[in-house]
Amino acid sequence: MTKYLISFPSSAMVLSEEGLQEVSDASHAVVQEAKDAGVWVFGGGIDERVPPVMVDGDGTVTEGTYPETSELEGGYSVLELPSHEAALAWAAKIAAACRCAQEVRAFQYDPAS
Template sequence: MIEGHLTPVTKYLISFPSEAMVLTKEDFPIVSADAHAVIEEAKQAGVYVFGGGINEGVDPVLVSGDGSVSAEIYPGSRLRGGFTVLELPTREDAVQWARKIAVACRCSQELREFMYDPAS
């Protein structure tokens, strides 16, 4: 729950694939600073859970129940780019934060809602 709120809140995934962010070398530090400013704003608002960028220089692997590791991942599975998880009271709030991130990152953001899990 967000500090000061008595009602349950939902976690939202705000993300973009790496190919969506098309920047010049000169723009990258500006966009990085703008994106970090939005993340700092989310932290100050008490809604930030976790975020980051996927390290695309490290190949994903598939780990089975017996601990074996395979380079072959699920067909069609791909997770690249950047993401942020925020805990918010409404979907409208999530849309507003996704808008802020879209402006900062200079690319549209995908918004997904996590299913409620009382243990998380």
């Protein structure tokens, strides 16, 4: 089975204050469905109030991040699924719940993880 990252940037989710609770309820229902199906690995949103830091091999901590990832934010789910088609089906459920398109990426297989 392959692990898939299903994600969206914060800017993709444009909601009214009233719509926020509906999306929260719908997304929690999809998470529970994935847990019940035994495919849920991990999920959550990046806390954008906490700035990123870089940690070097010697332990040096520097504020900031790689320039390529300065916009890394939003919501993420990791599911373990039997096929790419299954990942697309789950992404569609998450997209409907969150009311925004989802990006799907496969993790490379690593027998140690």
